[in-house]
Amino acid sequence: MSKAIEIKNLNYTYPDSTPALRDINLSIDHGERVVIIGPNGAGKSTLLLAIGCFIRTCGSVSVNGIENKSKNIKEIRRVIGAVFQNPDEQLFMPRLIDDIAFGPLNMGLSPEEALDAAKAALEQVGLTGFENKEPHHLSAGQKRAAAVASILSMSPSIITMDEPDSNLDPAGRRNLVKLLNGLDKTIIIAGCSMGFLSQIAERAVLIDGGGVVADGDVKEIMSDSNLMESHGLEVPSNFK
Numbered sequence: 001m002s003k004a005i006e007i008k009n010l011n012y013t014y015p016d017s018t019p020a021l022r023d024i025n026l027s028i029d030h031g032e033r034v035v036i037i038g039p040n041g042a043g044k045s046t047l048l049l050a051i052g053c054f055i056r057t058c059g060s061v062s063v064n065g066i067e068n069k070s071k072n073i074k075e076i077r078r079v080i081g082a083v084f085q086n087p088d089e090q091l092f093m094p095r096l097i098d099d100i101a102f103g104p105l106n107m108g109l110s111p112e113e114a115l116d117a118a119k120a121a122l123e124q125v126g127l128t129g130f131e132n133k134e135p136h137h138l139s140a141g142q143k144r145a146a147a148v149a150s151i152l153s154m155s156p157s158i159i160t161m162d163e164p165d166s167n168l169d170p171a172g173r174r175n176l177v178k179l180l181n182g183l184d185k186t187i188i189i190a191g192c193s194m195g196f197l198s199q200i201a202e203r204a205v206l207i208d209g210g211g212v213v214a215d216g217d218v219k220e221i222m223s224d225s226n227l228m229e230s231h232g233l234e235v236p237s238n239f240k
């Protein structure tokens with residue numbers, strides 16, 4: 001059976017010549033929860049962009065066995081749901097329900113089916129009752145949950161998230177941990193907040209300078225103070 005994600009010899013340099021990913025090899029199984037950690041500028045967001053086929057890279061990335069090439073983009077978009085760092089990039093309709101139904105409608109579901117999928121996704125993230133609310137009037141935590149719903153409504157088997165805890169207070173973080181831990185999906189999250197990330201994933205991939213430095217059990221990696229500190233990171237208090 002094909003892996004959820006299979007990355008071989010991945011390299012990427014931005015058009016302004018900034019090298020961002022160097023020779024990445026990574027394989028992620030179905031149902032795995034993986035956090036991509038590393039200091040600012042390590043290449044975490046770029047790696048998520050490469051996985052989601054948002055940038056054209058050198059090397060190979062396949063998603064559920066589908067090669068990550070522009071000709072397969074529609075298929076890839078059905079399999080991977082990408083939650084961006086800023087929820088405002090994902091919420092742009094006047095009513096929340098229309099935002100959440102947008103993806104399923106785009107995938108070819110009938111308006112009734114799309115509405116059902118949107119309602120179910122809002123319920124999953126605890127936003128039932130907010131259907132007619134203007135998305136930009138939601139709180140930061142509600143926006144984050146809504147951005148997740150806008151992905152869940154398309155039923156992807158893989159979800160990527162970039163720094164999903166930014167702007168969240170402790171209660172918002174706890175709710176997000178609960179929500180993500182209740183999802184039966186492959187989840188790949190990039191971030192810098194070790195305490196938050198350690199509660200979601202069983203595996204951590206540490207990248208720095210665009211390359212993989214360590215890959216393994218989240219507790220083993222995050223509790224290794226020499227490793228963490230030498231890459232500008234801190235051991236989370238739950239692993240001290």
Ligand SMILES: Nc1ncnc2c1ncn2[C@@H]1O[C@H](COP(=O)(O)OP(=O)(O)OP(=O)(O)O)[C@@H](O)[C@H]1O
Nearest residue numbers: 014016018019020039040041042043044045046047
């Ligand atoms: N659009 C871009 N054009 C040129 N260089 C970029 C662009 N986006 C990112 N970079 C550069 O690519 C490298 C990797 O950046 P990336 O955003 O992937 O890092 P990151 O690990 O997600 O960082 P952070 O934790 O600060 O979000 C950095 O050197 C960054 O300056």
